[in-house]
Amino acid sequence: MTRQPGSTDGPSIGVVVVTHAARRHLERCLPPLLRSPLRPRVLVVNSSSGDGTVELAEAMGAETFVVPRASFNHGLTRELARRRLGTAVVAMLTPDAYPVRDDFLERLTAPVRDGHAAVAYGRQIPREDAAPVERLGRIFNYPATSHVRSLTDWPQHGGYTHFCSNACAAWSNAALDAIGGFKATLVSEETIAAAELLARGHKIAYVAEAVVVHSHAQSLEDAFRRQFDIGYTRRLHADLLLARERDEVRGRQFATMALRKAAVAELPRVVAHLAVSWLGYRIGMAGPRLPQAVARRLSGQDYYWTSEPARNGARGLAVA
Incomplete structure (x- = not known):
């Protein structure tokens, strides 16, 4: 009912x-x-x-x-x-x-x-x-x-x-x-x-x-770190999150929409944000192969790397 x-x-x-x-x-x-x-x-x-x-x-x-x-x-x-x-x-x-x-x-x-x-x-x-x-991210x-x-x-x-x-x-x-x-x-x-x-x-x-x-003001550094964390997590769960689709398809779709809809005066800021986000994501995808000390410096989640799950070896992996 x-x-x-x-x-x-x-x-x-x-x-x-x-x-x-x-x-x-x-x-x-x-x-x-x-x-x-x-x-x-x-x-x-x-x-x-x-x-x-x-x-x-x-x-x-x-x-x-x-x-x-x-x-x-x-x-x-x-x-x-x-x-x-x-x-x-x-x-x-x-x-x-x-x-x-x-x-x-x-x-x-x-x-x-x-x-x-x-x-x-x-x-x-x-x-x-x-x-x-x-604004464009929420629209998308x-x-x-x-x-x-x-x-x-x-x-x-x-x-x-x-x-x-x-x-x-x-x-x-x-x-x-x-x-x-x-x-x-x-x-x-x-x-x-x-x-x-x-x-x-x-x-x-x-x-x-x-x-x-709900939205967040992000500096270029914030955008890099956020996308690093997403890329890092997706790489660890690639069999679940990336198996059906080539990487970055949705990101390219957003970039295309953002560049089309942004006002001319907004374009430099939008382009910079997109470029930094892409770089953070690509480095994040390689993140699990980096020394943990390096990954920690690039991540936006400072508390995570000294937390109990990380110390116990989870590093973002699923734990039953």
Whole structure:
């Protein structure tokens, strides 16, 4: 039976908001979640930032869970959080993703609650003062129309088929349980999980009506480091993420769109960003062969390289 957004019937709902020094974001992120008629358990996970994030989250009515900074990992921390909640459906958010409407959570989780998909992710729109590449990236990745993808859609969508963002996503916990949950990884835990779910016959729903304001200002150095981390992770999971398509296809598609849509005055900045991103990605693809000390200096995730997963030899590999 299909449930309308706002219904309190149906599976239990949990929300995980992963934070570090995020106190300033909570008053825009949490209220629509806490007010939802789905009556979710909202869990704010904090990697020991000590800036008052935990105290404010508790005062607002959220549950909290503090993780030692040395133990934080994009995949494993989210895995611990979803298991801690134990709900049938779990939404993952970052604190700087601000829901636009009060019915955001109902809309985001509907395809998972109704059994139409194992994961659903929402539309991200840029901040008003977003730089050209931020704005163009959101246009490219988050269209205005909802759709559902399965592995049979690969000829049409290519690498976009397994695209997903845990800045704003909802997951079936039963489906995650079947693949062993989120894995220890440098970045891209949601892409790895989505690809595994597709391989098992599940579907991914894109919910354009579940909208958050979310984008990041990136310097050229930030862009290099971000793409290094993505390339590094994709190389480690090449059998899952790159087996069906030649590398960089989607990146070239974005570059073509960005150059076509950017205003003339924006072109130098856009070209520089694209060039630095490509270089970071290509070096990242060679990253697993580099000495770890070098990879650490090139990465944007400084905490990861001294974390327990890295010290235990994970280096971004899947851990059961």
